[in-house]
Amino acid sequence: MAPPLLLAVGRARGGPEAALFEHHNARLRPPLALRELAEARGSPAEIRRREGAAILAALPEGALAIALDLGGEMPDSERLAALTTRWAEAARPLAFVIGGAEGLDESVLARADHRLSLGRLTWPHMLVRGLLAEALFRAQCIRANHPYHRAWRPG
Structure with missing residues (x-):
């Protein structure tokens, strides 16, 4: 099966945000395959519509789509580890979706199998890419009982 896909609106221009993503993505097994989509122009509604159409066109057929969305589920690291296990067991191509500055179009949110915040x-x-890669790496470490993740929390 193909590696998980990260569909992201906008082009990284280097800098610390891109380095953060590259650092954590290189630790993932397998790493995310990044596909950047062009930012649209127009009114906010038109931008969302155009970027949404591009995202939907870029999603692999039958993909399990995970939309990064402010209104999505806000899991802790252990819950994300459980979710990633469930997604892997679905035996479908996996695609994470990060929208542009205007957010995700309703058509993308309706197509998403899961919304994650x-x-x-x-x-x-651009920072969300690195945060997502780190969170996914941490979830892998939790599943593997690797010491990267420290489960201690203040009570």
Whole structure:
């Protein structure tokens, strides 16, 4: 099966955000295959519509689509590990989707099999790539009982 896909609106221009993604993505097994989609122009609604159409066209047929969305499930690391196990067991191509500055179109959210939030804060979309890669790496470590993840939390 193909490696998980990361569909992201916008082009990385180097810098610390791209380095963060590259650092954590290189640790993933297998790493995410990044496919960048062009940012659209127009009104906010038109941008969402155009970028949404590009995302839907780029999704592999039958893919299990995970949309990064502020209104999505906000799991802790252990729950994300359980989710990634379930997604892997689905035996479908896996695609994570990060929208552009105007967010994801309703058509993309309707197509998504799962909506995932990295918290209620708004993050720069280039930074979200690195945060997602780190969270997925941490989830892999949890599943493998690797010491990278420390389960201790203040009570």
